[in-house]
Ligand SMILES: [Zn+2]
């Protein structure tokens with residue numbers, strides 16, 4: 143008898159996800175089938191579920207399995223696979239993390255060595271009716287295509303710590319690398335959500351002298367502090383962009399920050415953040431992912447102050463390995479196990495989405 147696995151399928155906006163069973167695929171040569179153990183609900187999954195990002199309108203065939211932050215164990219290895227992407231021996235039962243997207247390898251971005259910018263990456267949600275079926279996180283299995291990046295998880299890191307590593311953590315490691323955050327520099331982190339919390343710890347680990355975190359929610363600011371923030375700017379106290387820009391000036395000896403990272407997702411944050419930069423400062427744009435929302439900026443300030451803006455989506459092929467190494471190195475220093483607040487079984491996925499959407503839970507995961 144063919145073994146089957148469950149998948150929560152998304153049929154369209156406003157419809158509850160439904161649990162359906164599909165046959166577990168036999169991996170083609172070079173492919174890997176993973177038994178998923180934990181899958182998180184990330185902000186972008188909520189955007190897709192709510193329709194802020196209309197995946198059907200942008201060409202994704204539904205129904206499909208949503209979700210991208212996950213971890214699991216190797217269930218089946220395709221012919222020819224004997225190691226992970228770092229060259230470590232890989233066997234059935236090994237705990238793993240992996241990129242949830244696979245660049246094409248032959249577009250202009252890929253050929254320039256910028257495979258994070260490959261347009262194929264953004265089309266990672268595939269129709270579930272087409273084999274190998276298991277191409278999203280909210281399911282018992284996940285199918286890695288040949289040459290999709292995968293790394294073994296060290297024993298000392300829990301599922302709770304590594305499940306989000308292939309999204310927020312890798313994204314900010316890659317982004318802060320792109321803007322070249324340097325030893326002794328000051329970084330401003332706009333937004334203390336999942337991205338901001340990770341960025342704070344990564345910036346400290348990269349040698350930032352001072353990390354200033356801005357948010358309006360007390361619990362998030364407290365978490366930022368636990369993740370290494372040197373200074374907090376509470377938006378309830380500093381209510382206007384002017385006040386916050388002035389506060390950053392005060393905290394940087396009036397010179398402004400070398401790096402400001404937008405990790406909150408409001409277009410207005412960009413206009414504000416650019417003003418927090420000092421001369422030759424670098425702005426990192428990651429948070430704004432809902433198309434069509436705009437903001438007014440004065441481009442002459444970029445010219446006269448030699449400021450640079452970097453937009454970054456996804457991350458490089460070796461970033462996830464760096465993320466695991468970072469977690470091993472700093473797991474006793476920062477409370478990575480505090481980021482996740484609730485877990486739900488796959489059958490309760492609709493409840494999990496509704497509760498996170500309403501803000502009843504801060505960050506939840508589905509456990510298989
Ligand atoms: Zn994510």
Ligand SMILES: [Zn+2]
Nearest residue numbers: 246249252260
């Ligand atoms: Zn490509």
